[in-house]
Amino acid sequence: MRQTWEMPGGVHPPENKTQSLQYCIGTLPLPERLVIPLDQHTGAPAKLIVSVNDRVLKGQMLAKPSEAVSASVHAPTSGVITAIDDQPVPHPSGMTSRCITLKPDGKDTWSERQKIDNYRDASPAELLEIIRNAGIVGMGGAGFPTAVKLQPRNPIDTLIINATECEPYITADDILIQERPEEIVEGIQILTHILGNPEQVLIGIEDNKPKAFEALEPLLAGTNIELVDFHTRYPSGGEKQLIFILTGKEVPSDGLPADIGIVCQNIGTAHAVFRAVAQGIPLISRITTVVGEALATSRNYELLIGTPISYALQHNGFNESDCARLVMGGPMMGFTLQDPDVPVIKTTNCILAPSHAEAPRQPPAQACIRCGMCAEACPASLLPQQLFWYAQSQNYERLEAHSLFDCIECGACSYVCPSNIPLVQYYRAAKGEIRKLQAEHLKSDRARERFEYQKRRKEKAEAEKAAKREARRKAAEQAKARAASGAETAAPKQAGAADDLIKAAMARAAQRQSKPEEQIERQQRALASAEERVARAQQKLADAEASGTDQQIDQARAGLADTRHRLSEANRKLSELQAAEQSQSITEKINASPKALLEKKIAAITQRMATAEDKIAGTEDPAVKQALRDGLAKQQRKLEEVRQQLAESTDAAPVDKDGAEDAAAQAIARAREKAAAMADMSEEQKLRETVNSLKGRLQKAEQRLADAEQNGSEHIDALRSGAEKLRDKLAEAAAKLEEHS
Amino acid sequence: MLNVTSPHAHDGLSTADVMKLVLVATVPGFVALTWNFGWGTAINIVLAVATALACESAAVALRKRPVMFYLKDYSAAVTAVLLGLALPPLAPWWITVVGTAFGIIVAKHLYGGLGFNPFNPAMVGYVVLLISFPVQMTAWPAPYLIMPEGITPPGLWESLQIVFPLLAGGDAIDAYTAATPLDVFKHNTGLLAEQLYGAEPVFAAGELAGVSWEWVNLGFLAGGCFLLYRGVFTWHAPVSMLVALALMAAIFYDGGSSTSKGSPLLHLLSGATMLGAFFIVTDPVTSASSNRGRVIYGALIGVLTFIIRSWGSYPDAVAFAVLLMNFAAPLIDNYTLPRTYGREKSRRATEKQE
Amino acid sequence: MIDFFSQTPLLTALLTLGGLTLIFGAILGFASVKFKVEGDPIVEQIDTLLPQTQCGQCGYPGCRPYAEAIANGDQINKCPPGGQTTINALANLLDVEAPTLDEEHGEESDIKTVAYIREDECIGCTKCIQACPVDAILGAAKQMHTVIAGECTGCDLCVEPCPVDCIDMIPVEPDIADWIWQLPASSAERASELNAANIIATDRTSDRDEAA
Structure with missing residues (x-):
């Protein structure tokens, strides 16, 4: 045995x-x-x-x-x-x-x-x-x-x-x-x-x-x-x-x-x-x-x-x-x-399949008197009465400390309970709830990880972009500095190299911290004074030649040469600055948003058209008139084209500006506003708000659809069905609103 | 089809059955009390039960609960009977009514009813009375066996007249009272234990630990053994309480000198020791829940009982000791979880998930 | 030696006190090293309690920033997805009175939802991908997108940006694998169904449940 x-x-x-x-x-x-x-x-x-x-x-x-x-x-x-x-x-x-x-x-x-x-x-x-x-x-x-x-x-x-x-x-x-x-x-x-x-x-x-x-x-x-x-x-x-x-x-x-x-x-x-x-x-x-x-x-x-x-x-x-x-x-x-x-x-x-006599309905549960019979019956040596107490108050921390998960749900405790408490169901419910909480906790941990990963990724992308910009800027500066030092030494010899000139001028301009217009003005003044001095020197020379000694004549000649040199120097500087000014306006043009450019273009065209009309009025020759009219028509067409472009670009502008990374932040902001607005509203107001927002979205969708139809976009169908759905939703919401009010 | 949770079988015993068993188990003690002290206890119990049922019904009705459902659990009756047994026989009627009402309404229902009360309602009632009406509460009638010559013990009608002075129609009857064994020891000034045993009739007529009291306690002991046999509670709390009390008494017995606090036998078989050990300490609602916890809980009650009996100003102390330990029960519970299957050692209730 | 101490009580007192200072200082110093509690920074603890939907309804761009804001003294009742449970947990952690949810930030909903893209209608604009705080949408420009349902937190930030309105928030259907037992109606609850007055604190189950 x-x-x-x-x-x-x-x-x-x-x-x-x-x-x-x-x-x-x-x-x-x-x-x-x-x-x-x-x-x-x-x-x-x-x-x-x-x-x-x-x-x-x-x-x-x-x-x-x-x-x-x-x-x-x-x-x-x-x-x-x-x-x-x-x-x-x-x-x-x-x-x-x-x-x-x-x-x-x-x-x-x-x-x-x-x-x-x-x-x-x-x-x-x-x-x-x-x-x-x-x-x-x-x-x-x-x-x-x-x-x-x-x-x-x-x-x-x-x-x-x-x-x-x-x-x-x-x-x-x-x-x-x-x-x-x-x-x-x-x-x-x-x-x-x-x-x-x-x-x-x-x-x-x-x-x-x-x-x-x-x-x-x-x-x-x-x-x-x-x-x-x-x-x-x-x-x-x-x-x-x-x-x-x-x-x-x-x-x-x-x-x-x-x-x-x-x-x-x-x-x-x-x-x-x-x-x-x-x-x-x-x-x-x-x-x-x-x-x-x-x-x-x-x-x-x-x-x-x-x-x-x-x-x-x-x-x-x-x-x-x-x-x-x-x-x-x-x-x-x-x-x-x-x-x-x-x-x-x-x-x-x-x-x-027990009969009613065999498995009578349990009388309603009475209060737990903590008699401990359940503890005597528990094969796992738990304290079922304490587990019940904490399960009832959903005190999960205590339940785990009381080893709830060692319970095998055998039902011996419920079997002996003099108060007919369905103890096992309490334990099952508590276990289920704890497991659910744990699963939720795991999920929220994952969500946190993913969110933080996304944040890091975006930050990294941003940092990379910034680093690239910085690198580009530095490279440009270095090039400028190189060119400037080169220009200072080599400028007299290679004055013609426009590119270097511009860079040198820009570098110096940056050093002087003043605007190009001012510099040009100053140079113009310097030029004027140099011309005056040359004129004076010439006058002196002429005087000296007329009445002075040889020495005086020599001095006057030297002075003239000197002033002439200064004049040429001033001239050169001015031309440099003007060249720089021009390049500046080019970069400006490049930098200007397409919208601004288009607007400028429109202005230029209308100007041209106005002068053309003046000319038409001013001339008598029919042939010339016809030619001018043709030109005018062409300008007109161009104007229209440009205007359309402008319209499109205004449409597209906000999207471009939003940029990818802002989408989420904007959505959050919008959601927040919405939630804040919703909070104080009555049901009816809320419905009305929903209808309004749907109307707005529908309008947007229709606009998008119209654009797509004009451009023959491939998404027409999708957009159309989207608009359709929004219309349905709107109708539904409107109906609800009606019902409510 | 009925959709209920398992198990689909159930043991026959119900909470009401448990309570009824407790009531049955009080019978030997009750008989001993009545035999030795007369009708007073019976009157106490009837009064207390009536008051308890009335208070319970009122409280349950106020809480808009089904009255019969709660009355049928017999818990109010048990509280009332225990209080009735603990009160001095022939105490004025209002003592019983006030104590019971306080126990049921304040100590039980204001804390949420059966199962939610942190303190034993009977003991709360008893202590409130003891503190408020010490004169009435310490006046125990003399046991019949040591009644002086010429004094006849009161019959049922006289007892009723003592309890309800109105029935006596003006000329109130006084009960003949005598010091209890514990009182005797408490007020001993200079006599050796042996001399006390010889001089005081309460000891001289007794066999073990004072006349009558020994039989009352033995009666409750018998009832307790019956409950133990029926598995209503486990042995842990009562045995550890008795052992602790006996140990303390043995330590301070001092060979029966004039400063002796009484022999272990005296302490075990006098006062409310056995009633407390088997009917109060075992109250599951207010005691510790694990067996290990119950050992500690019981032992501390034993120690406290002895300390208060010996050095406190009240002759008996079970009620105070129990109430003090009711406070401590949740703390004991926190540190005495049993070792669960599959675990190396027991855990603490406050343990956090690692 | 003893004579010396008894004759110079002032010095003795000084020495004694000085000695005691040294001893207790040493004990305290030892204890502070030995029993040092490595506490989680409070922000971490708060963050663990937040539901991590990253929905931004609190007004912060994610749960972590909100956790930081709470640590700096912001209100704890701005999280609708977490609901009262989260508020209670936060109140418990920070040892403050638990307020009710601030409705300004949205309402608590018991129904869990998950985003669903009607794939045949998706035009592949990637707007929802950019809006998703937890990268739970899969797809590329001009390619159909889809939601990884297991990773979706149900924050609904992707619904609004969709130009063709093909994203729905669908409630998560209860599944036999997710089913759990419910607590039996407690006797107190059954009694409260009997139109109870609940004059005793423990009779008020709803209060107790909230406090728990």
């Missing part, structure tokens, strides 16, 4: 297991249609590989695993796929999910099956592939893909097979062991082979299944599989609880059994593995206990996946009016079904 450990807490509800054990495993005739959900397991839903109207064979894969943690789905019988749509599925939410509807053809034709005669010849990898392709998931209730669980991250020394079935009413595993013990043992051996023959293989079973124990025990002689029974107490079948009972080890709270070298598999899973490997049968059916006082008979059935639950109920004399609630799973952890037509799925171990 092997040592077992005592699980803390736990309860012992009435077992109710005898009702469904009176008969052997039954089967039902093929239903008219099978509804096979794509998501019957933990992890990502399977990915469709068939389409509507496909004819499929029994065992053919309908959907393949979409990710690592996912499971395939197979056709439970041969037939035609009539629909792939959202249908109600067994889920506590009562919501719909994607399902394949299969209409059986009644022939039950198998697709090709691949069997492995001796699993020992196959490598674990091959076997795992078979299990994965057979769509096998944990049959105990959670539905975790078995292939994933059989590839643990740590070496395994213990394989535990869970035959506990601690929930009341359920006998699916019990009867499976009683009727097919050989297949189960074979399946367990395949599992041990895959896991690299762990040191111990334990089957955990509660002592309320003596028949199953007797059926299994003789087959284990000569194997290293050990059958361990322990006294019945709910929830000893919980994975963590069973591991503790059998080994005395605890799975770390944020870890997996594999972390302590243990893998736990349900006994039904072992059976499914046997079928997949040795018989090539994928998971297309399962044993389900159909039980309850609202049924005429209670029995275990091997049901095809996808069989409507109502179909199984009808075959057992279902009395709907006497049924208090319809539960999938056991009375402790199962959930109610709102729609009896939902299909049987891979995890449907029990369909419970």
Whole structure:
């Protein structure tokens, strides 16, 4: 006798297991249609590989695993796929999910099956592939893909097979062991082979299944599989609880059994593995206990996946009016079904249809008196009363400190609660809310990252642009400086090099910090004075020649030469400045916005036209008149052209100016204004505001459309439909406004 | 189809059942009280229950809640019975009414009703009375066994006349009172414990720890054991309280000298010790929630009880000790979470997510 | 030695006090090094609480700038996407009274939305891409754009700039994978459905929920 450990807490509800054990495993005739959900397991839903109207064979894969943690789905019988749509599925939410509807053809034709005669010849990898392709998931209730669980991250020394079935009413595993013990043992051996023959293989079973124990025990002689029974107490079948009972080890709270070298598999899973490997049968059916006082008979059935639950109920004399609630799973952890037509799925171990007497409606919850019975019953040694307190006040920080996530939702606390408080629902709601908050937090972190990245990117682009501008400016300055120094030394010799001259002049002008006009004026004054001096010098020379000594004449000549030199110098400077002035006006022209240019052009043309008209009036010669008129007409055309250009450019101007990076800021500003404006408004005002803004947008859109039509833009259609939509929206808003006022 | 959350099965016991069990468990103590002190306690209880039910109904009705739904949880009745047991028999009627009304209205409903009250309503009522009306509250009738010769204990009618002086039609009857064992020790000046035991009738006639009182306490002990057996509460708080009290008494017994504070047995079996240990300290609403916390909670009540009994100005101290520890219960809760499955050690309630 | 101290009480007192000063100074200094708390800068903490929609409804160009503004004393009730929950969290962090949402900046909405571009109508103008604060729109000039739904914060800044009005804010449909259990109606709530007067503070569940 092997040592077992005592699980803390736990309860012992009435077992109710005898009702469904009176008969052997039954089967039902093929239903008219099978509804096979794509998501019957933990992890990502399977990915469709068939389409509507496909004819499929029994065992053919309908959907393949979409990710690592996912499971395939197979056709439970041969037939035609009539629909792939959202249908109600067994889920506590009562919501719909994607399902394949299969209409059986009644022939039950198998697709090709691949069997492995001796699993020992196959490598674990091959076997795992078979299990994965057979769509096998944990049959105990959670539905975790078995292939994933059989590839643990740590070496395994213990394989535990869970035959506990601690929930009341359920006998699916019990009867499976009683009727097919050989297949189960074979399946367990395949599992041990895959896991690299762990040191111990334990089957955990509660002592309320003596028949199953007797059926299994003789087959284990000569194997290293050990059958361990322990006294019945709910929830000893919980994975963590069973591991503790059998080994005395605890799975770390944020870890997996594999972390302590243990893998736990349900006994039904072992059976499914046997079928997949040795018989090539994928998971297309399962044993389900159909039980309850609202049924005429209670029995275990091997049901095809996808069989409507109502179909199984009808075959057992279902009395709907006497049924208090319809539960999938056991009375402790199962959930109610709102729609009896939902299909049987891979995890449907029990369909419970209790009568009103069997499952009376809970009286309303009373106040929690913190009696602590829940804490005594909790198999995880939590403080359910404190968890309840904090769940009620949504104090998530405290909940996490009280290890809410170690709760396995077994329902033992609710079972014993004298105040009838639905404790488990509080924990589920709190867990869901915490998970949702965490997801939201992750998402907001991502949004922050993306936003900050965008900001950095824009800043970087801006900085690069600025750096480029700076570089260009510096290069220009350097060139100027070079040219200036060159001009100062070389100017007299290469006065003709206009380019250099301009640059030199500009450099000097910049040095002097004065406007070119002033410089020109100053130069003109200097020139005038130089001319005067030359004139005076000439006068002096003439005087000297007339009356002075030789020396005086020489002096006067030298003075004249000097003044002449200055004059030429002044002349040169003036011409330089004038050249600079000209280049300045050119750059100005270039820099001027196209609009300004166009306006100037218009002014020039009108000027020209005016003079032409004057000339026409002034001349007598008809030939000349005609020529002038032609010219005038041409000018007129040009004027029109330019005017149109101007119009276009005014239209385009704001867009150009806005620039890409301002769009967001502007949108924000607009939104803000709008929000601010909206805040104080009544409903009617708001509607009116909406109508106005829509009108504005419509007008804009129409304008855009008109432009596009004129230019023959390729977007005409899109713009037109956009305008159309806006018109519709406007009409709608106007109607609403009318309704309101 | 009905859409409800799991589990779909339920254990039979309800809150009302728990309360009824508590009421049943008070019977041995009540019988012992009545046997030794007469009809006073019975009158107290009837008065208190009537007042409690009236106050509870009024409070619930004012809060616009379904009255019957709340009355049926029996919590008001339990509060009233416990207060009735704790009050001195033959106390004037208004003492019982005021105490009960205060407990139910102020200590219970103003804090949100059952499950939300931080303080034990019965003990709040008791302490309010003790502080406000110390004379009436410390006048315990003499046990029948040590009534002096010639004095007959009051019958039911006389008892009613004592409680309701109006019934006596002017000539009020006085109850014959006597010092309790704890009073005797408190007012001891210079006698050795042994001498006290010989001189005072209250000890001389007793077997274990003072006449009558020992039987009352044993009665409550029996009731407590019954509740323990039925799993209404765990052993942690009461046992740790009794052990702490006994330990303190043993430390300060001082070999029975004239400064002795009394033997452990005296402390365990006199005053409200057993009533407190099994019916007040175990009140789940106001005590610590984890078993470890309950051990600390109970032990500190035991220590405080002894300290107040020995050096305070009131003869008994269970009520004060319980109320003081009610304050501390949430703090104890914060530091005494049990070790959860899969965790190396227990955590603190104030722990932040790492 | 003892004689010396007893004969010069003034000096003794000075020495004693001086010694104590040194000892306590050393202890305090040690403690300040040993138990130094590495606190998050307040802006970081505020930023973590904001919903990161980057919608700009608060008047700042993003959540981070608003966090900085709050740290510099701005009101904490300008964030409609975060709603009362965020305001309460901020109030809790900053230890101030929680105000109600400033309606001037928009209204709180329980319905989460995500932008959706009707792709056949998109003309590829890139205006929405430029407006999106979290780069959740994919596309290029003259190419159809699309929204990466998982990254969209639902700020609706892209709707207005669209010239052909092909962006809708569609509410996020509840999905079976996102479904979570709801708290059962508490007894107090059920009672308040009975038209309760709520004269006791704990009876007023709405208040408690808001405070939580």
